[in-house]
Amino acid sequence: MYQPSNPNVDVVSKNITMVLENLLKNYESSQTPTHGKGEPTVIKTNILIRSMGPVSELDMDYSMDCYFRQYWRDARLSFLGPIKSLSLSIKMLERIWRPDTYFYNGKQSYVHTITVPNKLLRINQDGDILYSMRLTIKAKCPMELHNFPMDRQSCPLILGSYAYPSRQLVYEWQSGKSVSFETGMALSQFDLMGSPQRNLTLKRREGEFSLLQVNFNLRRHTGYFLIQVYVPCILIVVLSWVLSGSIENQPAIDGAMYHDGADSLDDRSGHQN
Template sequence: KNILKRVLFVRRRMVTMHSSILSVFYIQFLYLDVVQSFNVLSMFSAKLNADNVMTMDEDFNKNHWTNNRRAKIAHHYLKDKKKHDVIGKNITLVLNNLLKNYQSSEPPNYRKGEPTIIKTNMLIRSMGPISEVDMDYSMDCYFRQYWRDSRLSFMGPINNLSLSIKMLEKIWRPDTYILNGKQSYVHTITVPNKLLRINQDGDILYSMRLTIKANCPMSLRNFPMDRQSCPLILGSYAYPIEKLVYHWTPGKSITFVPGMTISQFDFISSPKRNFTFKKREGEFSLLQVNFNLKRHTGYFVIQIYVPCVLIVVLSWVSFWIHREATSDRIGLGITSVLTLSTISLDSRTDLPKVRYATALDWFLLMSFFYCIATILEFAAVHYFTKTGSGEIPFLVSSDEIRVHPKPKSYLSEDDDDDDVQSRFKVDYSVCSVLEDLPGRRISNFMPEDESQSRTSTMERHTQTEHKIPIWKLVTYCLVANEKYRKKREQEVSREGYQFHINSVSRIDRVSRILFPASFGFLNLLYWITYVTYQETFVWKDPAAVSH
């Protein structure tokens, strides 16, 4: 019975590695006697005890190493936690001690009788839009201020403290504002974008992200080849120079995000200065930076200058149209003027109503002048040199007007208008019948001789136009010489019915050369003047900038 109990106990304690020994034991127990089985059992029990002792030693060593590892981790954790707790308690104690007798309404050096120096720098993230109508500009920047407040110096295990923005309400900070600002604000998404940091010496960094909209006085006389200087003026609102002095930080005080671009402008430079400005309240320390910009002209060349030039050139087509085509030439001139008017109105929509003319205005006026001069030129040609309608007259089929040329040689190119008129004699025997035969069929006017007809229809010098010097003819037209015009009418009436064939005036021939040449010269002078002119940037009075 005892042996069976031990066997069952041993069986429960067995592991896989002892399964073979247990099988031997069962065989001997069944087939051998009890004594032999007991001997086998004793041997097996001794082996099992030895194995258990070894396993217990290994488990002890393993558990001991694990416990040591856990103890070390716990020790370091408790040590770090204790350290952080100590630091946190120290920061709290430091702040409590610093703010215990702190007067936030007094500047740092107020009791010493010295001004507090505020060092400033800016990182500009973006700039624009720049409005000519409102004369202002906007920009997004990081605005940083540095100053030393010895009342906030401390000793401790850390070099600097990054504090909550709630601390700003408990310490003194400069009342910096923008003199020429229109509308500025601090970014508040997701929290107010402000930073406050204090080191052991009491040096304070106060940084914030701002969007600034400031006034930018512009001179648009050279628009769109102009350059603009947009200032930004900073200073204290209440503290005079005896209490507060502003300086730009040494080095690059104004920096830009790499790759930043400005719409319609190229950035040239950003000069800065420190200066003082006297107001009624006293003398104040100010900072100023000017953003010097140069406008892109490509848009205006494509959208305004090139169309204007093409319209002016198109109006000159009328010089190649016969002077008898009154409606065609007048229609072309009026269309050119109206098109220029539309372009002029569109170009002024984004510009303020200034009291002076811009460079673009002068170009548009020049284009207007040439289009209107084209119409006036035709008016002079029509009024002083044109005496016929240009239409070939039609007569009754059975009663045609006959032209009897004189028995002379054919017309030559050197013959003037008087010779042309004198070589043809018009038979007026039927002309009076035209008014009395309103319902009769009308046939084309033809000369008596067909060969002469071919020559006379191709002849262009058909209207009476004396070959006088062209400058004298232009002078008669400009001064509206009525005596010259009546003389022309009398000559035509004396010579009788003339050929009514389309003709070209000598004024038109001169205009074909004079108008393009003068327009090209004025364009060359225009572009040389405005492109080579470089406006000088000067520092302006803050009162003129801020008001």
């Protein structure tokens, strides 16, 4: 008969299962955590960017790979006991309420799923929830290219709720520097000059919606284009001038050679006569 090497493991597992079942017994996943309390649910957000690029002038967009984290409190999921926090399976996401966050200027985004869906769900005793995902985001970036290649661009990322107005759901940056970058991250053709963030309110027919925005301020590397574009073009122009000058002088050279040859023949005929 199988006996676990550590009986306490089974006890803890049973306790977690009991806690979860008790929490979800009368839980309504379609209602926000503050439903009926007269106040909105606050979603705090931060983003850790692992890599950025490419930035496409042709398609007017950019891509990035990031960890996207959301925090909120759901008092319905608070619990007591020796366990301070629960790290749950992503299957639990289907059983609890979660914000319907989407990217307003997104073109194509997806969650990484190799080798498993890259998601994390953690619940603390007081009902504080962490929901983290690894995303690749492609977003629109309107560009002004009048000063290309000595231009600067500001590429925004705007996020908010799809369905909940601000009276039900409010988004906030977790701190003053909620958008951070992995050490050593660099772009191939740009320098990242800053990433200012702000809170917005969008007025729509359905009501007012709380939004978050971060702008990635980019300065293009001019050295790359000087070497790859301008220097070759200058050399081609100079070479064309040299070649065109040689062609224009060619008839004069041929004429001089003709006259020299004719004089030589005249001299020879004179001696013969």
